[in-house]
Amino acid sequence: MRCIKCGARFQNDAYDLDKLRRENKLPPHCPNCQGIIQPDGVSFGEPIPDDASRKSNVLARMCDLMLICKTTASVYPFAELANIAKRNGARIVEINEEPTRLTEEKISDYLIQGKTGVILPQIVAEVKELLTHRKRKRRVFHA
Ligand SMILES: [Zn+2]
Structure with a gap:
């Protein structure tokens, strides 16, 4: 809020x-x-808060990986964030039920097609598993 x-x-x-x-x-x-x-979201026709816009642009330039989830990627200026990240070397992973212009214009490196609510928890579980595995490996290495 x-x-x-x-x-x-x-x-x-x-x-x-x-x-x-x-x-x-x-x-x-x-x-x-x-x-x-x-609610701290932006509705159609509403201006984007300046701080959110600035922070998003900075993060898009800095990120190594950007997840684009459940969007048509057609409403600007935020639709431009994936292009900004791509130009600055980030990998773009799109999670959408249908391909978008990001898919067609090859801005996305990967399209995981399906429901965000199903796919994101699976990604989180995989990342947690990888991090746990990495920690275990380090402990063995240092023992
Ligand atoms: Zn106030």
């Missing part, structure tokens, strides 16, 4: 939206400035 006035961010569970709805106290207000608190 994010305050639209001062930009302060809050955990989703900081506000019991059901309770506020029952008490007719929506939308929630920021404890710092009394601005309106809303």
Whole structure:
């Protein structure tokens, strides 16, 4: 959740939206400035917060690997992030049910076709397994 006035961010569970709805106290207000608190996402037609835009561009230039998940990659300026990462040497892995322009323009190095909600947990489990294996290997090496 994010305050639209001062930009302060809050955990989703900081506000019991059901309770506020029952008490007719929506939308929630920021404890710092009394601005309106809303989900920290960007809806169509809404401007992207400057800090999020700047940080995304910096991270896109720095990353070694970018996962592009569940998107048509057609809404700018964020659709450009994969191109920025690619130009700076990152590998691009696209996880989508259908190919996108990133697939067609060969911006993506890999397309894992399927549901993000199924594939991402599998990737996380594999990475955890690799990290655990690596730790075990190091312990043996140093013993
Ligand atoms: Zn505020």
